[in-house]
Each structure stands twice: as C-alpha cells, then as structure tokens.
Amino acid sequence: MVSIQKPHPTATALVTALSLLAGVLLFSGMACQPTHESGKIDRFALVNRHNIVVEKMDPLASLTVGNGRFAFTTDITGLQTFYREYEQGVSLGTMSDWGWHSLPNTGNYRIEETYLYHEVEGRQVPYAHQLKHPERALKAVEYFRANPHRLHLGLIRLLIIKEKGGEMEIADVENPKHRLDLWRGEISSQFRLEGEPVEVTVLVHPRQDLVTARIVSPLVGKGRLAVEWLFPYGSAVHTHPGYDFSAPGKHTSLLSENGPSSAVIRRTLDAESYVTTIAWQGKAALTEAAQHRFVLTPAGKGKELEFSCAFSPLPVAEDLPRFEEARKENATHWEGFWSTGGAVDFSECTDPRAAELERRTVLSQYLTKINGSGTLPPQETGLTFNSWFGKFHLEMIWWHSAHYYNWQREEMMAGQLGCYHDFFQKSQDFTRLQGYEGVRWPKMVGPDGQNSPSSVGSYLIWQQPHLIYLAEQLYRARPSAETAEKFGALVNATADFMAGFARYDSTSRQYHLAPPLIPAQEHWARETTLDPPFELAYWHWGLTTAQRWRERMGAPANPRWEEVRQNLPAPASDGTLYLGTGNARDSYSNPLNMRDHPMVLGTLGILPLWEKVDPEIMRNTLHTVMDKWDWEHTWGWDYPMVAMCATRLLEPEIALEALLMHVQKNTCLVNGHNYQDERLRIYLPGNGGLLKAVALMCAGWEGCTMSNPGFPKDGRWKVKWENLRPDF
Numbered sequence: 075m076v077s078i079q080k081p082h083p084t085a086t087a088l089v090t091a092l093s094l095l096a097g098v099l100l101f102s103g104m105a106c107q108p109t110h111e112s113g114k115i116d117r118f119a120l121v122n123r124h125n126i127v128v129e130k131m132d133p134l135a136s137l138t139v140g141n142g143r144f145a146f147t148t149d150i151t152g153l154q155t156f157y158r159e160y161e162q163g164v165s166l167g168t169m170s171d172w173g174w175h176s177l178p179n180t181g182n183y184r185i186e187e188t189y190l191y192h193e194v195e196g197r198q199v200p201y202a203h204q205l206k207h208p209e210r211a212l213k214a215v216e217y218f219r220a221n222p223h224r225l226h227l228g229l230i231r232l233l234i235i236k237e238k239g240g241e242m243e244i245a246d247v248e249n250p251k252h253r254l255d256l257w258r259g260e261i262s263s264q265f266r267l268e269g270e271p272v273e274v275t276v277l278v279h280p281r282q283d284l285v286t287a288r289i290v291s292p293l294v295g296k297g298r299l300a301v302e303w304l305f306p307y308g309s310a311v312h313t314h315p316g317y318d319f320s321a322p323g324k325h326t327s328l329l330s331e332n333g334p335s336s337a338v339i340r341r342t343l344d345a346e347s348y349v350t351t352i353a354w355q356g357k358a359a360l361t362e363a364a365q366h367r368f369v370l371t372p373a374g375k376g377k378e379l380e381f382s383c384a385f386s387p388l389p390v391a392e393d394l395p396r397f398e399e400a401r402k403e404n405a406t407h408w409e410g411f412w413s414t415g416g417a418v419d420f421s422e423c424t425d426p427r428a429a430e431l432e433r434r435t436v437l438s439q440y441l442t443k444i445n446g447s448g449t450l451p452p453q454e455t456g457l458t459f460n461s462w463f464g465k466f467h468l469e470m471i472w473w474h475s476a477h478y479y480n481w482q483r484e485e486m487m488a489g490q491l492g493c494y495h496d497f498f499q500k501s502q503d504f505t506r507l508q509g510y511e512g513v514r515w516p517k518m519v520g521p522d523g524q525n526s527p528s529s530v531g532s533y534l535i536w537q538q539p540h541l542i543y544l545a546e547q548l549y550r551a552r553p554s555a556e557t558a559e560k561f562g563a564l565v566n567a568t569a570d571f572m573a574g575f576a577r578y579d580s581t582s583r584q585y586h587l588a589p590p591l592i593p594a595q596e597h598w599a600r601e602t603t604l605d606p607p608f609e610l611a612y613w614h615w616g617l618t619t620a621q622r623w624r625e626r627m628g629a630p631a632n633p634r635w636e637e638v639r640q641n642l643p644a645p646a647s648d649g650t651l652y653l654g655t656g657n658a659r660d661s662y663s664n665p666l667n668m669r670d671h672p673m674v675l676g677t678l679g680i681l682p683l684w685e686k687v688d689p690e691i692m693r694n695t696l697h698t699v700m701d702k703w704d705w706e707h708t709w710g711w712d713y714p715m716v717a718m719c720a721t722r723l724l725e726p727e728i729a730l731e732a733l734l735m736h737v738q739k740n741t742c743l744v745n746g747h748n749y750q751d752e753r754l755r756i757y758l759p760g761n762g763g764l765l766k767a768v769a770l771m772c773a774g775w776e777g778c779t780m781s782n783p784g785f786p787k788d789g790r791w792k793v794k795w796e797n798l799r800p801d802f
Contacts, residue, residue: 115419115794121257121412123421124436126745128252131156131244133163134755135744137254137261138458139276142447142486144170144283144385145457146230150250152263152274153287153301155231157315159244164747164755165315168227169457170283171448172387174464174521175308175346176221183214188527192590195577199508201590202527215527222520224453224464225343226316227385228350229304230285233369234293237268254745256440259408260401267293278444279400280407286382286400295375303350303383305366308343309460313753316460319366327366338389339368347387353394354381411443416481418772418795425790427734430742435768437746438761439481445758446474447486450493450521456758465520469537469594471544472680473711473759473766479547480769482797488548494541494564497523505571512570515541533592533600535575536609539616541568546619546802549626558626569620572613573638585638586656587613595673597666598655605656607645608676611684614642644686645677652677652695662698669707672699672716679719682775682802693723700728705737710748710760713740714767721771721784729784733767766801773798 128135131150138147147166149156154166188211190203202218205211234242250265260277272291278284293299305327306317324343331338336353337360352360357373372379382394395403420432445456451471455461471490478487498513500523505514516525517534525532545561576585586605592598593606617639621631646656652674654661661667661674677684678692696719716732734740740760741749748760771784772795785791 115417115796117412117417118257120417120419120421120432121436124433125256126254126437128744129250131159131247131250132744133160133165134747134749135252136160136164136166136458137252137745138167138441138444139254139259139261139278139285140444140457141278141280141283142443142445143172143449144278145444146276146278146285147458148252148261148263148276150244150247150252150263151232151265151272152252152261152276153232154229155242156244157229157231161315162752162755164743164745165459166229167316167458168229168285168385169224169316169464170227170385171450172283172521173225173227173348173385174222175225175343176223177217177308177310178344179217179221181210181213181217183210183217185214185218185524185527187211187214188218194509194590197509199590201532202525203532204527204529218524219518219526219528220310220312220463222464222522223308223310224316224460224520225308225346226306227348228306228341229302229317230287230383231302231304232272232274232289233300233302234267234272235298237298242267256436257408257412258405259411260404272299275397275401277401277404279395280404282384282395283386284382284384284394284400286395286397287380288397289379290377292377294372294377294379297372299379300369300371301379301381302363302370303339303352303368305339305341305350310463311460312463313455313461314459316464322365325366327368329360329362329368332360336394337368349386349389351384351386351390351394352381353383353396354379355396356380414797415483416769416795416798418768418793418798420793422792422794423790424792425786427730428791431730431734431768434742434746434761434764437742438764441746441758441761442474442477442765443483443486446762447478447483447489449489451475451490452758454758455754455756458756461754462518462526463520465518465526467518467531467537468515468540469517469534470759471537472540474762476544476547477762477765477769479551480773480799480801481765482551482799484548484551487544491541491544491548491561493521493523496521498564498567500524502567510571510574512572512574513564513567514538514571514575515568530592530596530600533590534594534596535587535591536594536612538568538572538575539612541565542616542619542623545623549623551799558623562623562627565620565623569617569632569635572616572620573632573635576613576638576642582643584641584643586643593655593673594676595654595671597670602657603655605643605646606654606673607652607656608673608680610642610645610656611677611681611687614639614684614686615681642686645674647688647691650691650694651698652691662702665704668702669704671709671712672703675699675719676715678722679715679717683722689723692719693725696720696723696725696728700732705735705739708737708739710739710750710757711763714760714763717767717784718770721767722775724780724783726771726784726786729767729771730786733764769798770801773800775801 157166188202189200191198248266252263263274276287307321309318326342328340330340339350363369380397420428446452451466453466475487502513517531518526577588590600592600617635646653717729720729747756750757774783
C-alpha cells in the first residue's frame with residue numbers, strides 16, 4: 075500500500091460536543107417537513123416587467139430566440155445585419171446541438187500521442203495532456219482540442235440600399251428599438267433609415283430548428299430591401315463567433331432547388347453536410363449573388379416580406395410553417411413555459427436589491443431554456459458563440475442543469491443525460507486503460523465523447539458524481555422502475571470508478587483522494603493535491619446515493635463502496651477554518667490560495683451537511699472567504715455557490731451579499747447574460763447557478779422547516795414563490 079500523509083484533524087478545543095449538538099439540531103430542521111409555497115403569483119405581470127428594450131447599438135446587448143436545441147441571435151435590426159460590429163460583444167450566432175465540424179486529420183494524429191503517464195500504485199496511468207514537446211505531440215494536442223468544433227450555420231441579414239446608393243451602415247440606423255417579448259419568446263425591432271420605417275419580428279419555432287421573420291417597410295415595395303444569407307467555413311478558434319469567411323474554397327453552398335416560393339441550399343464542409351431550406355410568402359426570388367452568398371429579393375409593390383428558414387442535418391420532407399403559423403405555436407409554447415414550473419416574485423419586497431434579483435432570476439430562466447434544454451449539455455456560452463471551441467464541459471453540467479429539478483422543469487435536463495449513454499463505451503475503454511473499474515467521465519468533450527487533452531481538465535474529478543446527482547433528481551421527480559432501469563447501470567459504473575479511485579492508506583486506515591488530481595479550485599498542483607474538501611464530501615454523497623440506487627434495483631449493498639464511503643477522511647482544518655486540500659498547511663495567508671473557485675464552501679452549499687463537516691468551522695470559513703477572497707479572480711457561478719453555503723448556514727444577509735456582489739465577474743448584462751471579461755462575454759453557468767441558489771433560498775432543503783431561509787427576516791423581503799422543490 076502507498077502511505078499517504080494524514081490530513082490535519084478537525085477535532086480541536088473549539089469544536090466542542092455542545093457545538094456539534096447544536097449543529098445537528100440546526101441542520102436537521104428538527105423535522106422533515108416541506109417548506110410551503112408562499113402566495114399566488116401573477117406570472118404574466120412577473121415576466122412582462124422584465125421584457126428587454128435596447129434603444130442604441132450595443133454589441134453586448136444582442137438578443138436571442140431559441141428552443142434549447144437551436145438559437146438565433148440578433149442585432150439592433152432584428153436580424154444579423156451588423157455581425158462584424160458585434161464580434162467582440164455578444165456575437166450573432168446561428169447554432170444547434172447537431173451542427174459540428176472537424177478539420178481533416180491530415181496528420182493522422184492519434185489521441186494516444188497526447189498521453190502523459192503518471193505512476194499510480196506501481197502502474198503507469200495515461201492522461202490526455204497538453205503536451206508541448208515533441209512537435210508532433212503538440213500538433214496532436216492542438217488537433218484534438220480544436221476538433222470537433224461547433225459550427226455557425228449561417229448569417230441572415232438585412233440588405234438595405236440607401237436612397238443615393240450604398241448599403242445601409244450601422245450609423246444610418248435611426249431611432250432603434252430592439253425588444254425581446256419574454257412571454258411570447260419573440261424579438262421585434264423598429265428603426266428608420268433616412269426617415270423610412272422598418273419593422274422586423276423574428277422568432278424560432280419551438281419544435282424545429284427554424285427561424286422565421288416578418289419584415290414590414292415601404293422599402294420592400296421600393297426594391298431597396300432584401301434579405302441575405304452568408305455561409306461560412308468552420309472556425310477552429312478557442313473563443314470566437316464560430317464562422318470563418320476567409321476560406322471560401324474549403325466548402326460548398328449548392329443551390330440545389332429554387333422555386334417560386336422556396337429554395338434548398340446544400341452545404342458541405344469536409345466530412346460534414348447539412349441543408350438550409352428557405353420558404354417565403356409573396357413575390358420574391360432567391361439568387362446566388364456570389365460564392366456562399368444568397369439574396370432573397372421581393373418583386374412586388376407591397377410593404378411586407380416574410381420568410382422561414384430551416385437548418386437540418388438532412389433534407390426537410392414537409393413544407394415549412396409560415397410565419398403566422400410558427401408564431402402562434404411559439405406563443406402557445408412560451409405561455410406554457412412561463413405558466414408552469416417554478417416562479418419567484420419579489421415585487422412586494424422593499425429592499426432595494428430585490429428588483430435586480432428578480433430581473434436576474436427571470437432572465438436566467440429564459441437564457442437557460444433557450445441555450446441549454448436540448449439533447450446535449452450546453453457549452454459555457456450556449457448557442458450564442460464558441461468558447462473552448464464550442465465543446466461542453468461535463469463538470470459544468472451541474473451548474474447548467476441542476477436547477478431544473480428545483481424549478482420543476484426536469485424534462486429540460488433529461489435529454490442532456492443521454493450523452494452519458496452515448497459516451498459510456500469510449501469512457502469505459504479509457505477507464506480500463508488507466509487500470510480502474512467502472513467508468514470515468516471525461517471533462518471537455520464534443521458529441522464524439524472524446525476527452526480533449528488538457529493539463530488541467532484531464533485531472534479534474536469533481537464531474538464524476540454529477541451523473542449520480544442528476545439521475546437522482548430525475549428519479550425523485552419521476553420515481554419509477556423505468557427511471558431506475560434507465561440510469562441504474564450508469565450510476566453503478568460511476569460508483570465503481572469512484573470507489574476504485576480512492577486509495578487506501580494502511581497507516582490512517584482511510585481512503586484518500588490522491589494524486590494525480592486537480593480539484594475544482596484548479597490552481598492546486600496535480601502532483602501533490604490530496605483530499606480536496608468538496609470532492610471528499612461529493613464522493614461520500616455519491617457513494618451513499620449509489621447504494622440507494624442498488625436498493626431500488628433490488629440489489630444488495632456493494633461492500634466495496636461501503637468500505638470506502640465510511641472511511642473517507644473528514645475535510646482538513648486548522649481547528650477554525652477548513653483548508654483547500656488535505657495536505658495544505660494553510661489556505662488563507664497565501665494570496666494564490668485565495669483565488670479561483672472558493673470551492674471549500676461547496677462542501678456545505680452545493681451538498682447537504684455531511685456528518686464529518688462541522689457547521690461552525692464552515693461558518694468561520696465562510697466569513698473568512700467573504701473578507702479575504704480575491705473576487706476579481708473568480709467565476710460567475712462562485713457567487714451562487716457562496717450564497718448556497720450561507721443559506722444552509724442560516725446567514726441570509728451573506729447569501730444576498732454574495733449573490734449580488736458588485737464585481738465584474740458577477741455582472742448581469744441588459745440581456746441577462748453573466749459577463750466575465752473581454753474574452754468570455756457571457757457565461758451560462760452563472761445563470762444556472764443563480765437559479766439553483768434562489769430555489770434553495772426560497773424552498774430550502776430536505777428537513778428545513780424555515781420559510782425562505784435565504785432571506786433576512788427584517789420585514790423587507792416578502793418573497794412569494796410557487797412550484798419550487800426543496801434541495802437535497
């Protein structure tokens with residue numbers, strides 16, 4: 075057995091039997107009673123008071139419509155007219171779950187060329203690493219990180235000619251009003267060009283990957299307004315709108331059908347292909363104006379132009395729905411969305427922070443639905459623009475989707491979990507190559523399930539129990555043999571890996587989470603990190619829950635899991651504060667240790683109380699983090715995480731302070747997006763995290779009997795909510 079240094083003990087003079095007893099009473103709630111809803115909500119009024127109106131060109135204020143699998147982002151004109159001007163803001167995406175592209179692997183690179191080996195208990199364990207030498211390994215790393223990348227399917231823009239010639243420029247747009255109607259899920263835009271009015275209404279079909287628009291303007295009949303489609307090559311760039319117009323010879327756009335009211339454009343990019351189908355009403359013609367450029371030009375004297383445009387992997391067999399047909403179905407869909415599931419109303423609160431918290435809550439519901447309720451976990455920038463090449467991060471699926479259960483919208487998360495079935499075989503094969511049992515889930519992946527080489531991501535482990543957590547949510551929402559059967563094998567394989575990864579130390583007689591690993595607070599070294607506190611607690615929770623799944627499946631408890639579960643060490647502390655790792659001597663005097671995710675607070679926040687966690691030591695840790703943390707070097711979901719810890723510790727004022735902290739990484743733009751920095755202008759884990767925190771602050775957790783435990787009882791927070799589930 076490998077001998078591992080024992081972590082600092084948590085039992086000190088400050089942790090007395092009295093405080094432990096008080097903690098047990100406090101966090102058990104003394105009874106397992108549900109927290110009740112707190113008042114009927116006028117949902118129409120709640121949603122509509124947060125409709126967005128933008129009245130000037132602002133590249134960070136683009137607006138998006140979508141259905142969770144497909145999204146279309148618009149500029150001040152209602153389409154994607156000025157995409158260049160928005161590139162460094164919230165850029166104008168047309169993206170889907172299915173639209174991906176890979177550059178040809180001309181070097182015949184193999185993922186094995188990226189492996190870095192670490193010795194673990196006498197065997198050499200491979201990790202897909204960001205190797206920089208030799209040159210071929212570097213090229214292999216670059217290839218597998220960049221491919222596949224999510225594909226921008228095509229830009230749709232207004233083409234308006236000024237009276238004296240020349241195309242309309244952004245400075246020519248007069249009196250713009252760009253509006254998102256949340257209740258209807260549609261965007262309208264009004265502006266003038268040289269005094270002439272233009273009105274655009276645009277929406278995405280709720281069931282099809284289809285955008286449809288109505289344009290009303292005298293310029294239509296004057297022959298000065300048309301609609302243009304531009305088709306790009308894929309862009310293998312880390313953070314980018316996702317299009318490349320510099321390589322027209324590397325792809326084709328074939329106008330294969332062109333009739334009086336519809337046309338089909340077949341797109342081919344290397345090994346990938348898809349179809350763009352366009353239908354319009356009235357007299358108009360689609361022409362190929364240049365390579366990859368098509369223009370729909372009205373031929374009549376009327377003032378209206380309507381079109382529908384579907385993007386699909388295969389040809390569309392049926393006629394496309396017209397604008398009014400799609401609009402009616404979309405309105406019904408969105409009214410159903412807002413009328414069901416959870417809702418929180420802050421309108422009767424007198425605290426000046428309440429209105430902003432309500433705005434963030436409503437807009438986050440909209441953004442998570444349109445960007446991340448499809449068949450794959452969303453990337454961190456959703457279906458708007460690419461980050462990490464458009465790939466999604468399985469450690470982020472919790473922040474994207476764990477809130478859906480609490481808001482009684484678990485069906486929006488259920489489709490994403492199919493990726494675990496899809497990735498199972500490839501993940502299991504790699505797990506066996508590493509010498510472990512079960513299945514180790516990857517970190518940064520595309521739809522092929524291939525883990526991307528990384529000097530950090532490949533060593534993270536906190537994504538492993540996420541499958542168990544999300545499956546448990548689905549089972550509690552839909553307790554049936556069918557649900558248990560669907561996810562039982564995945565839960566079992568996940569727990570097998572978790573138990574096998576924990577390493578026994580004969581000296582301490584405990585199972586440790588040992589190197590190589592990188593915890594969620596990613597700055598700790600992979601070669602030396604031992605027993606990070608959140609991961610320890612999550613290992614315990616995951617194995618405990620996996621045993622419950624075996625009982626549901628009619629199987630006996632797994633003795634190996636039980637041995638590990640009961641003999642994990644307590645998170646390390648110095649007697650008053652929890653430390654960042656089990657072998658850290660101090661976590662709070664070194665500035666480096668006070669940045670990135672303050673993950674120690676997730677130990678009691680993301681997770682319920684573990685008997686090996688002392689609430690009073692965690693309370694001291696919370697206060698210290700609030701006072702000393704380097705908040706400029708955090709991420710958008712850190713603030714909800716801190717708020718959840720504070721809520722479980724019954725520190726509601728700290729919960730609010732954290733959730734609405736005035737720092738750049740906690741910025742909420744006019745469109746509801748969580749701004750991070752110039753590179754990462756939007757960050758959806760921040761929106762999902764906020765919804766998770768608000769649900770906990772309202773509905774509490776199992777065993778909590780206090781109403782609205784995350785809000786001060788000073789008379790200023792009369793929070794009404796309905797249809798929220800308590801957390802675990």
